Every structure is written in C-alpha cells, then in structure tokens.
Amino acid sequence: MPQEPSITSWTRLEPRCRAADMSAGLQAATADPLWMLGRQWQVGEFQGDDAGSPVTVRLRAESAQLTRYQGQADPVPVPLDLELPLEAVVEREPAESSLDRRTAAQLGQEYARLLRAEGAGDLVPRLVAAYQISASPGPLADDPTTGYLAVVAGRAADGLALLAELSPPTGQPRDTPARITIPPERAEAVVRATVAWRRLLGLPTTAPQTGGAWQPQRLEHGFSVAARHTTGEIVLDAAEYPGGRLDWYALDHRPGATLGAPADQSAQVVRTVLPTVAAYPGMPSPRWWEMEDARVYWGGITAERTDLARLLLAEYASTYANDYFLVPLELPAGTVTRLTSVVVTDTFGERVLLPPAPDDWSLFRPTIAGTRRAADVLVLLPGAVDSVDGDPVEEVLFLRDEAANTAWAVEEAVAGAAGHRMDRHRLVAIAGGLPSADATPPGADAMRHYRLQSPVPEHWIPLAPVPDPAAPGRTLLHRFGAGVRGRVLEPGTVLRLPSEEVPAEGVRVTRRWQLARLADGRTALWTGRTTLPGRGQGSSGLRFDTSDFEPAR
Structure with a gap:
C-alpha cells in the first residue's frame, strides 16, 4: 500500500539572554542535578576502588660514575675524562691525522696566547723556532695555500707537531714541550697553559688520547664505557654510533664484560620527593565538567597509520592522563644508576612498594645486548649541552x-x-x-x-x-x-x-x-x-x- 508522505522538522533550543545582567548565564547552573549524576553513573565514574593519590615517594638508588672508556680499535681501556663531552671523546681524531697546516698555525698561536696569559710570553720566540711550520703545500696545492704557508712559516709554531708531542696517540701526555728549555720559575705557568690548551681541543688532561672508535669498514663509531656498582661492573656498548649526538638509546648493556673499572666508585642515593602528574600545556583534563585549556584543539588532530607517536600521545592524554606521575631525581652527568626501591605513600597513609617497570616502558634504560629486554639501570651520559x-x-x-x-x-x-x-x-x-662540454665535433679526417x-x-x-x-x-x-x-x-x-x-x-x-x-x-x-x-x-x-x-x- 502507498506510504503517507511525512514532513520532519527540527526545533533547536538555544539560550537567549533577555536581561542586561549576564551573571546568570556565566554561572552555568545545572537545572537537573539528577541527570548529571545519571550520566556519571552510565560512564562508570562511581565504580571507584577507594584508591588514594600519591603524596610522597621515597627513592633508594645506587649511582656510580663512568670511569672507563675503550674505542673499538683501542688496545686497552683508558680512564674516562668526565670534563669533556662524550661526543668529543668518541669522535675526535688522532692528532697526526685530524689537523691541517692552517689549524696547526692557529693551535700554535693559541698556545702562545696561553703562555702570555700565564706570564711566560718570553718563551714564545723559542717555541716558534723549535716547532717550525713547513712551507711545502703537498699534493693538494693552490695559490691560496701556497701564499698562506709562505706567510705563517717562521712566524707561528707548528701546533700539529706540538700536539703530537704533548698528547701522543699512545703513552701518557706531557706537560711541557720537549724541544725548548724551560726555566724552573716558568714551569708551573707552562703546565697551566698546556692543560688549558688540551681542554680547548677536547683532549684528555690525564690520559692518552684514543681516537680508535671509528670503524672504517663499517663507516660508524664503536666504543664501550663502564662503571662499577657494589653488585659488579656494568659495561655499556655502542656498536653503531653514526656521529652527531650521543644519548642512552645508542648503548647496549653487555652482561659479564669488564673494562677494569675501579671499585668503590658507587654512592647510595636516598630521596623523598613530591610526585606531580605527567602533563603538558593544553592536555585534556581528566576531570568531568572542568573548563580546559584551549591551546590545543583536540578535534583537529589528524593521524595516519604510521603516525604512532601522535596516536600514542593522543591516547595517553585522553585515556591515561591521571595514571602517571613524575618523580624528580637529580643525578650528576656521566653516571649509571640502579633503583633499589621505590615506596609510595598515598592520601590514606598507605605505603606501597612498587615493582620494577616492565620492558615496555624502558625510557633511559639501555637494552641488554642480544635480547629485547631492558637493563635495570638508568644511564645519564656526559654529553654536550649545545654545539x-x-x-x-x-x-x-x-x-x-x-x-x-x-x-x-x-x-x-x-x-x-x-x-x-x-x-x-x-x-x-x-x-x-x-x-670539455664544448668539444669540437669529429671532422671528415x-x-x-x-x-x-x-x-x-x-x-x-x-x-x-x-x-x-x-x-x-x-x-x-x-x-x-x-x-x-x-x-x-x-x-x-x-x-x-x-x-x-x-x-x-x-x-x-x-x-x-x-x-x-x-x-x-x-x-x-x-x-x-x-x-x-x-x-x-x-x-x-x-x-x-x-x-x-x-x-x-
């Protein structure tokens, strides 16, 4: 049978201000509190476990400094100089292969400047005469190179020869140049200038330079560092470091290995801190009926299937925003720390000993070599702040x-x-x-x-x-x-x-x-x-x- 035609219409209810006073509208008063309670019951807000929020966290940890370093091609481990960025220790080239004549002249001038600053400027002419720069340009020669070497030869000390002598690739560094005679009253000033010179170049002050991390057959760097806890030595390997910036994710923990790290280098750390919710500006509020920050428009978030980081961030902010807390723990750079206990005291006065975090959450924890499991240590490398x-x-x-x-x-x-x-x-x-691009075309002959x-x-x-x-x-x-x-x-x-x-x-x-x-x-x-x-x-x-x-x- 034929259907009756119908006309569907909608009426939209909108608030309308009929008075000059806007305070009633800004109050956002609820006309039916029972409806709000019903909505909270529907979404399960009343199914609580009487769980308290954390108030204080007491941490116990053991922290040890990184004390040993060995490049992939270095014969033996050497002490790690924590006064230098680890990038400089790993990436630096040996003195005999990393510098050119211009840099050699600049290094000689810088060493002379440091001698003058220490009150030993009278030794500069002897230094220039003993460490002369060669005027021969070598196979790669052009007019600017030949002219520059003609100017600096005899006027600046050869910093390349000086560096090879003061910081040799093998053996202990020297404190004073060997080709000049230094009066006893100038010896201390020369030593201070040498130490400042090494630090400027990113060279160790008390250990021989290494430069053996580069692997030419792999086109990458490889090295190991070590620290010693009371439970044993912890060796961390970086087998595929391409250069640039070093951080904890470049390292793998190698159980059972040793670099000869000295004992009694660890310290016990005990801290009682206040936890804070892990949040960022503009993140949705975990509470219902609360005005939120409008700096982030969540309705405009778009993500493809490969945008895993964006999807995880959105899911965390919208679902697990009040499930994670931040606990500050200040540690010095160049340390390996193992947490021994984390005790949380909540608002009900209950104390809970937290178990170790699963391998899925392994931030700042290197992976155990040959496995997908995370090591139980936190690594804070002595890296560069900026470069x-x-x-x-x-x-x-x-x-x-x-x-x-x-x-x-x-x-x-x-x-x-x-x-x-x-x-x-x-x-x-x-x-x-x-x-040549304008070569003459072949003729008849x-x-x-x-x-x-x-x-x-x-x-x-x-x-x-x-x-x-x-x-x-x-x-x-x-x-x-x-x-x-x-x-x-x-x-x-x-x-x-x-x-x-x-x-x-x-x-x-x-x-x-x-x-x-x-x-x-x-x-x-x-x-x-x-x-x-x-x-x-x-x-x-x-x-x-x-x-x-x-x-x-």
Whole structure:
C-alpha cells in the first residue's frame, strides 16, 4: 500500500539572554542535578576502588660514575675524562691525522696566547723556532695555500707537531714541550697553559688520547664505557654510533664484560620527593565538567597509520592522563644508576612498594645486548649541552652504479693543506681530467679508436666486489685506485666494506669541526666524522669496449 508522505522538522533550543545582567548565564547552573549524576553513573565514574593519590615517594638508588672508556680499535681501556663531552671523546681524531697546516698555525698561536696569559710570553720566540711550520703545500696545492704557508712559516709554531708531542696517540701526555728549555720559575705557568690548551681541543688532561672508535669498514663509531656498582661492573656498548649526538638509546648493556673499572666508585642515593602528574600545556583534563585549556584543539588532530607517536600521545592524554606521575631525581652527568626501591605513600597513609617497570616502558634504560629486554639501570651520559658544527671540510659519497655494476666512493671535497674545503670535481676539471662540454665535433679526417673502457674522474674511487675469505658466500667491496686524497677512505691502508654497508640509497660521510659547550660553560673543540644517508644511485659513465673519434695528426 502507498506510504503517507511525512514532513520532519527540527526545533533547536538555544539560550537567549533577555536581561542586561549576564551573571546568570556565566554561572552555568545545572537545572537537573539528577541527570548529571545519571550520566556519571552510565560512564562508570562511581565504580571507584577507594584508591588514594600519591603524596610522597621515597627513592633508594645506587649511582656510580663512568670511569672507563675503550674505542673499538683501542688496545686497552683508558680512564674516562668526565670534563669533556662524550661526543668529543668518541669522535675526535688522532692528532697526526685530524689537523691541517692552517689549524696547526692557529693551535700554535693559541698556545702562545696561553703562555702570555700565564706570564711566560718570553718563551714564545723559542717555541716558534723549535716547532717550525713547513712551507711545502703537498699534493693538494693552490695559490691560496701556497701564499698562506709562505706567510705563517717562521712566524707561528707548528701546533700539529706540538700536539703530537704533548698528547701522543699512545703513552701518557706531557706537560711541557720537549724541544725548548724551560726555566724552573716558568714551569708551573707552562703546565697551566698546556692543560688549558688540551681542554680547548677536547683532549684528555690525564690520559692518552684514543681516537680508535671509528670503524672504517663499517663507516660508524664503536666504543664501550663502564662503571662499577657494589653488585659488579656494568659495561655499556655502542656498536653503531653514526656521529652527531650521543644519548642512552645508542648503548647496549653487555652482561659479564669488564673494562677494569675501579671499585668503590658507587654512592647510595636516598630521596623523598613530591610526585606531580605527567602533563603538558593544553592536555585534556581528566576531570568531568572542568573548563580546559584551549591551546590545543583536540578535534583537529589528524593521524595516519604510521603516525604512532601522535596516536600514542593522543591516547595517553585522553585515556591515561591521571595514571602517571613524575618523580624528580637529580643525578650528576656521566653516571649509571640502579633503583633499589621505590615506596609510595598515598592520601590514606598507605605505603606501597612498587615493582620494577616492565620492558615496555624502558625510557633511559639501555637494552641488554642480544635480547629485547631492558637493563635495570638508568644511564645519564656526559654529553654536550649545545654545539656548533662547521661546514664539512671533507665529504665522501658512497653510492651504487647499476649501469656499471659496481659501487663508488666519490670524494666530493677534501681539506687542503691550508685547511679550506677543496672541491675535487673542480680540481679535476682544472687539471684536464674531465672532457670539455664544448668539444669540437669529429671532422671528415677523424679516426675511430677502440677503448677498453671509458675514462672515469680521478676522485671516483671504485669499490669492486670481492668474495669474503672469512665467510664463503659473502661479498666485500674492495677499494681500488690511487686517487685518494682525503682521510675518510684511509689512504695507504686496505679498505674493504661489507656489501650491505652501501645500500641502494647510498651513504654520505663528512668530516667537520665541532665546538661544544659543557654544562659549566667550558668549551671543547674537535674534528669528527658523521655518517648520513646518501642521495640515491649515481652514474660514473663507465663503459667497456667502446670507440670514439680522435682527430688525425
């Protein structure tokens, strides 16, 4: 049967102010309190467990300083100098390979300035005469380099030679230069200048410098640090640190290992603190019928399936906002702390001993090596508070060349003898190693010549695949050629990279100067390497069995 037509209309109820006094509307009085109670009953707000809120928290912990350090290539562990950022200890290069002539002159001038500040300025002429800078520019020479070395030679001390003597790669550092005679009344001033000079360069003051953390076959840093608790030594490894900034998540706990950390280095920590709710400005209020901060508009939150951090933050703020509390615990930098007990006293006077946190919540807790479990220690590294990074003085790009079926290490820039960045592509073009773009087309008398292979720029270093003798079926990338001018590719050594270290997107390794500021305001300066993602595949233009034209003579 046919249906009757219907007309549906809606009437919206809105508040309307009929008086000049707005106080009644601002009070937001509830006309039906029973309805509000019913809504609270429906959402389960009355199903309480009579649980009290935490009032005080008493912490007991054992904290020990990091006292030992060992780079991946260092023969033995050395004492860790906590006066320096850990980034400087790990990334710094050995004195004989990290500096250029310009920096050598600047280091010599800085050491002379420190001697004058300590009242030993009369030793500066002897220092310049004993540690002379060579005027020879070496293989990477241009007009600015030659002119600069001609000016500083004989006018500034060679800080490179001085640094190699005062802070040798192996053995204990010296306090005074060995090539000059120092009067007894000037000895203390020279020692103070040497210590200040080492701190400026990010070098240890009481231990030999290491510089063995860089792994050229892996293009990353590897090192270990250790501290000793009453329960034993705690060794933390960082096997894949690319450079940049160090924090607890770069470390893994290695049970049973030892670096020879001295005993009696731990201290007991007992604190009674007030907990606060873990919140941030604009977070929704966990209470009903409460005006909230409008700085965050929750209705405008959008997230994709891969935005896990945003989804977790939104779920925490809207569902678990009043379930977590912050307990402040001040600890010195460079310590490893193990909590022994956490006792919470609530508003009912009950005291509850909290169990250890599960592995799902492992903030500031490194992972146990070889497992997915978190260690029961909190790590606070002696890292840099802030830093200033200079432009790369050396840059090497590792990339794949599918057309030539090989990999390449392209030295895009290297540091010249005067310390400035030198573009190798421009140097090769000036030397005539690249074909000219406006080459004359072949004429009628030109002859075709057979080429076994097409020419490749000198700064494109081939990485040919070779079998790994230690692991059958595995491929290594062996560096060939004699065109290496920088320090990243380890000139004069055999360099073989595992094939997986050069992925399809490539790898970029840079060397640059870094200046970091410590928590007490002091600064540290060092040269470090950083590994970054590449820019994809490239093409060298390498071709085999080709022919080209050459004008007849």
